[in-house]
Structure formats: C-alpha cells, structure tokens
Amino acid sequence: MAHPGFKMNPDAIYFVPLGGCGIFGANMTLYGHKGKWIMADCGMGFADDTMPGIDILLPDPAFAESLKDDLLGIVLTHAHEDHIGAITSLWPRLKVPLYATKFTAERIRQSLSEVSWGNQPQLNEVLAKGAVHLGPFGIQYIRMAHSIPEANALAITVKDVGTILHTGDWKIDRDPVAGNVTDENELKALGDAGVLAVVGDSTNAMVPGHSGSELTVQKNLIEIFGEFKNRIAISCFATNVARLQSIYEAARRSNRHVCLIGRSLWNIDEAARRSGYLKDVPPFLDDEQADTLPPGNVIYVCTGSQGEPRAALSRISNDDHPGLRLHEGDVVIFSSRAIPGNERAIDRIKNRFLAKGVSVITDRDAPVHVSGHPYREELKQIYGWLKPKIAIAVHGEHMQQEKHALLAKDCGAEQTVIPSNGQVFALSKSGAEEVAQVKSGILAIEGRRIVAIDHEAILMRRRIMYNGSVVVTVVVDDSGALIADPKVTAMGLLDDTGELDMEYMQDVVKEIALKIKNMPKNQRGDDEALSELVRITARRFFNERFDRKPQTRVHLVRV
Incomplete structure (x- = not known):
C-alpha cells in the first residue's frame, strides 16, 4: 500500500483538491479512506495572454501518481474540457479505470482516438442514475442540469462515516431543451438521509438571482x-x-x-x-x-x-x-x-x-445566453434540500469561493471551508480539519512536452514579451581588447531601419566598447567577468533610455 505521507483516521473521508481551487478550470479532486482513493474529474485549464506560447494548463497529478495501485479510478462528472480535458495528457501517469455516462464516454473516446495509446484505458460506461462501487466508496450518479448533456453530481458514501455530495457543474433549469433536469427529489432524499459535506460549484456565487433557462x-x-x-x-x-x-x-x-x-x-x-x-x-x-x-x-x-x-x-x-x-x-x-x-x-x-x-x-444586447452554473438563489435552494454539516467551496477563484462559503453559512452549514489546491482535509462527524499539505501546482503544455508553469522557458518568454531581448556579440583577442565593434541585436526594442533607433544602436555600441576599454587588464582575461560587464552595461543602457529591463545575453568570442 502506498503511503500518502500523513496518518489516515478510519473515521474520516479525506478531501484533497489538486485543481479547481483559486483557478477556473483544471478540476481534479481526490477522496480517500483507509488508504484507498478515488479521483473526481481530470480537467484542463486555459492560459491567458500573460503566458505567451501556452494554451493549455493541467493540474499537477504528482500526489495522485504517488498513490499507485491505491488510486482505484477516475470518476467523471461531465464532458466539459475543464473536467475531462487532461485525461489524454495525464492518464499515462495514473493508468487507472475511467467511469463516465454515455455522452461523456463518447467525448473521451474521441480524445483518446488522437493519441497513440488511446486503446489502453479501461473506459466504463455508467447508466443514467447509475452507481459505481470502488473499494470503500459507493458512488451514486445524480442527474444535474448544465450546459452540456449528462452532467452529474456524485454522492460519495463511505459506510459509518457519511456521504459527500460532489456537485460538479450544475444549475436549476426546468426547461433545459436537451440534457438533464436537476433531480430535485433525489437531492432532497439525500438531504433527508443526511449529508456530511457538499463540495460545490462556486462559479456564479457572486451573482444574484437565477441563471435562467x-x-x-x-x-x-x-x-x-x-x-x-x-x-x-x-x-x-x-x-x-x-x-x-x-x-x-x-x-x-x-x-x-x-x-x-x-x-x-x-x-x-x-x-x-x-x-x-x-x-x-x-x-x-x-x-x-x-x-x-x-x-x-x-x-x-x-x-x-x-x-x-x-x-x-x-x-x-x-x-x-x-x-x-x-x-x-x-x-x-x-x-x-x-x-x-x-x-x-x-x-x-x-x-x-x-x-x-x-x-x-451579445448577451448584453439581448437574452442570447444563459449560464450553466448556479446563481445565488439556486445555491440557496440546493442547500435547503441537502442541509449539509460542512460546505466546501470549489470551482472558482478565491473571491467566488469566499462568497459561496458565506452564503452556505447563512443557509445553515455548521462549518465552511475555502480550500486551496494541495490542502488535505479530514471530513468526519466532528467536522472538517486540515491535516496536511501535498504537492500540487499547475503544469503547462509547452509544445510537445509538459512543464511546470514556472519553467524558465515560460518565464523568459513572459519577460521578453514585456521587456524585449538583447543579444551582444563581442570579439576580443587574448588580452581582452576588442578586435571589432560589438554587435548588438535588440529585439522588441529597436528598429534597425529607423534613423533615431540607429543612433541609439551606435550609442550602446560605444558605451559597451568604452566599458571594455576601461576594464582593468588583469580582469579582461576572465571570460565570465568580461561577459558580465557587457551584459550589465547593455541592460543598464536600455533601462535608462527606455525604462525596460530586457533579457540580455552575451556571446563572447576570444581569438
């Protein structure tokens, strides 16, 4: 049995978000009991214009991967990419069965058909209102309205501990045109039987009223x-x-x-x-x-x-x-x-x-769109049906999570939790308690590879986007004296064809040459010291003239 890195109380269900908290998208949540685990959703996120060259973000599955055979399966709530879109990138690291209703399974098959190993995952279709039993977990699918067919909440029950309702994405729409109507009777019955915790959608927790039909x-x-x-x-x-x-x-x-x-x-x-x-x-x-x-x-x-x-x-x-x-x-x-x-x-x-x-x-001009996520009045309705002991606000940035938690408290929840990715909470009849922190983070699809969001290539592109890039080539003899004028390329800063910019170029070349000339002779023989002098001189020039701190590289050639 893989050890999660913290002691597990047999009277608790463990809740570990690895994505979807503090960020829209990249939804991935783990539930654990007595050393066994399940994952709810495996979604991707979308980069914004602060991450040049990056389109797709992924939750870091390192902790889930470390569970090895104790991770029993991935249970999917619905077919939106922020809930299933990471499967084709991360499944090879997890290699566990997948569970989904028919439409979601069809979408997963389409994605898997585009990767060479796409026939390897065991994809199990779950009937509407069906159930899955994995180790100590009984998982009941409950139909929910949303902006896609077959959205489901997951009622996750562990005997003698309680039931957690993982809502997924949902709304209340009695005329959805296609797809589910939220199963009010099932939710009310669940509430009557007792709900330990609701792990719920916070997307529109700041928006008053009803999402519309x-x-x-x-x-x-x-x-x-x-x-x-x-x-x-x-x-x-x-x-x-x-x-x-x-x-x-x-x-x-x-x-x-x-x-x-x-x-x-x-x-x-x-x-x-x-x-x-x-x-x-x-x-x-x-x-x-x-x-x-x-x-x-x-x-x-x-x-x-x-x-x-x-x-x-x-x-x-x-x-x-x-x-x-x-x-x-x-x-x-x-x-x-x-x-x-x-x-x-x-x-x-x-x-x-x-x-x-x-x-x-647009929807500002006419009612041509309604949201697939619950507004505040819908959140109040579901809390009235479920009456949970604990309310856990997920699926949103912190400001949406906070508003959701405050609303849940007003609706009677005894305890509210605003989790961050990587936090570990023990959920039991005595309440929710943070007990550990596991590795989490956001990964990026960088070309054909997956890297951390703080990878140097991504950070450098961002810096270049805002500050430009300078490359200085310097050719010196054995003593460190210049053989030719330095060559400066200033991308995103100077236009080689502009008359004024050519004057700037001449100025920076002169300044670099002067600094080299005035450098003590006993230091010019040190390649590292000479390169650093040139780098600092060029960077300071552009900072003083353009209020920019460009990425600066020096090519030193000694002949």
Whole structure:
C-alpha cells in the first residue's frame, strides 16, 4: 500500500483538491479512506495572454501518481474540457479505470482516438442514475442540469462515516431543451438521509438571482433570426448541445438551414447523435453545402466564442476563412459569455466585424445566453434540500469561493471551508480539519512536452514579451581588447531601419566598447567577468533610455 505521507483516521473521508481551487478550470479532486482513493474529474485549464506560447494548463497529478495501485479510478462528472480535458495528457501517469455516462464516454473516446495509446484505458460506461462501487466508496450518479448533456453530481458514501455530495457543474433549469433536469427529489432524499459535506460549484456565487433557462434563449433566438435577412453567424460553446437544438429550432422557424463551421462542433454533433441527442434535428450542413443556398437561408454556427485565434470566428473576422465571408449588413451573435481572461481577444474580433459593417449582438444586447452554473438563489435552494454539516467551496477563484462559503453559512452549514489546491482535509462527524499539505501546482503544455508553469522557458518568454531581448556579440583577442565593434541585436526594442533607433544602436555600441576599454587588464582575461560587464552595461543602457529591463545575453568570442 502506498503511503500518502500523513496518518489516515478510519473515521474520516479525506478531501484533497489538486485543481479547481483559486483557478477556473483544471478540476481534479481526490477522496480517500483507509488508504484507498478515488479521483473526481481530470480537467484542463486555459492560459491567458500573460503566458505567451501556452494554451493549455493541467493540474499537477504528482500526489495522485504517488498513490499507485491505491488510486482505484477516475470518476467523471461531465464532458466539459475543464473536467475531462487532461485525461489524454495525464492518464499515462495514473493508468487507472475511467467511469463516465454515455455522452461523456463518447467525448473521451474521441480524445483518446488522437493519441497513440488511446486503446489502453479501461473506459466504463455508467447508466443514467447509475452507481459505481470502488473499494470503500459507493458512488451514486445524480442527474444535474448544465450546459452540456449528462452532467452529474456524485454522492460519495463511505459506510459509518457519511456521504459527500460532489456537485460538479450544475444549475436549476426546468426547461433545459436537451440534457438533464436537476433531480430535485433525489437531492432532497439525500438531504433527508443526511449529508456530511457538499463540495460545490462556486462559479456564479457572486451573482444574484437565477441563471435562467435555455428555453428563454431559444425563444429569443427565434425572434432575432426573424429580424435579419442576410447572413447570420452565431458562436457558442461547442459542447452546448441544447444551444445547437435551440439554434436549429430558431432557424427552422425562419426558414433557414444550419451550417456548422469548426471541427469541435462536428465532434460534438457526432457524440451527441451517438448518445441519443438531436434525434429530431436533420443533419447539419457543411460550408460547401451552405454555399449552394442563398445567404438569407443559412445560419452559420461557428467555433471561437472565446476569441481563439485559430478558431473559425477569428479567421472569419480576418477574412481568412476558406468557407465563409461576412459583409456589411450581416450579423454575428455571441451566444456565450466571456471566460475571465478572454475579454480582450473577444473584443478584438467584435471590433473587426464592426469595422466591416457587420452587426454584433451579445448577451448584453439581448437574452442570447444563459449560464450553466448556479446563481445565488439556486445555491440557496440546493442547500435547503441537502442541509449539509460542512460546505466546501470549489470551482472558482478565491473571491467566488469566499462568497459561496458565506452564503452556505447563512443557509445553515455548521462549518465552511475555502480550500486551496494541495490542502488535505479530514471530513468526519466532528467536522472538517486540515491535516496536511501535498504537492500540487499547475503544469503547462509547452509544445510537445509538459512543464511546470514556472519553467524558465515560460518565464523568459513572459519577460521578453514585456521587456524585449538583447543579444551582444563581442570579439576580443587574448588580452581582452576588442578586435571589432560589438554587435548588438535588440529585439522588441529597436528598429534597425529607423534613423533615431540607429543612433541609439551606435550609442550602446560605444558605451559597451568604452566599458571594455576601461576594464582593468588583469580582469579582461576572465571570460565570465568580461561577459558580465557587457551584459550589465547593455541592460543598464536600455533601462535608462527606455525604462525596460530586457533579457540580455552575451556571446563572447576570444581569438
């Protein structure tokens, strides 16, 4: 048996978040009892523009990996990438069975088909409202409404200790168009039986009211589609099958066909139909088929609602998409919300469309989107049903977690916890107690490798992005005297073709040459000392002239 590094009380369930706390995305949570463990979700996160060259973030699974055979399986709540997207990167380090309902399993299979070892994981399909038994854990799937089919909460029960409800992502929507209605009766029954702890979604804990219904979006799209006669492009989260259903219904009412543009939309369409969704929706058109129809007879559903530069919507805004051009009088509808950190990228796309005379409609202009996460009134409802002893706020940044914890306390929770990734809590009938800290952190997919987020290559790119980069080449003889003028390359700082910048270049060359000339002769023979003198001189020059501290490298050649 692998030892977790702390003593485990047999009267407690151990809760260890490795991702999803203090950050949106990268959800990964461990539950342990008597040396055995399960993992809930294995998701990825998304980098922002402070991490140049990085798109995907991952939770560090080192602690989970150290459990070896005592990690019994990964139980997935639903198919969003922030809950399943790390499987293709991290499963080879864990090598445990996967458990998911049909639609989530279909999405996992699609991802696994793209890696060479994709046939190795044991992927077990769980029936709707089904149960999984792993070691001491009984895990009951409870249907929850969300912006994707088959979202589930996990009721995790250990005999003689209690039940923890891991909510996953959820909301209350009695007209979700496609997918689950939150199983109110099951949740109430769970509460009546007694809930030790709720580990819950904090995403919208700061937002008053109710998140709204997908049926409302459908009704508004019907109205909006009827107002326009030219091309209509609409972008939404690709995984929102209910939104695709709503778009189809609104298009049908306005005598239009629906065309999908973007690979991820086609993947979702395939997974949804294989899982029994979109039964009454005829096959969508591709862009070549849509080209044969008048512009006013097509709704184009495009990927790229979050401003992704390689997605369809961004390319269309740049007139760089082979299948679609938008012109003055056309309209783009953003049927989604901006994930924090993506606002500027999305605004750039909007501005490019507006400059062409293309109208832009967002959820600020009309009710074209509802969130898949609970607002405050929904959180109050679920706490009224469950009546937990302990409320643990996850799935959000600290400010959302804090508001969630305060609300849970007001709803009657005896104890609230705002965890950080890597903290270990023992949950028992006497309450929640922090007992240890394990290795955690965020990893980044860096090209074809996975590295820590503080890897020197990432930090250097960030510094270069803000401060530029300087390379100085110095050729000296054995005594350290210059054989030729230093050569300076200042990337992100100087324009070699600009007259003023050429003067700056001459100045820095002169200053470096002067410093070398004035350096004591007995020190010029030391390569390290000479290189450091040149580096400091160049860096100080650009700091004084441009208020920048560039990454500075020196190539010293001694002949």
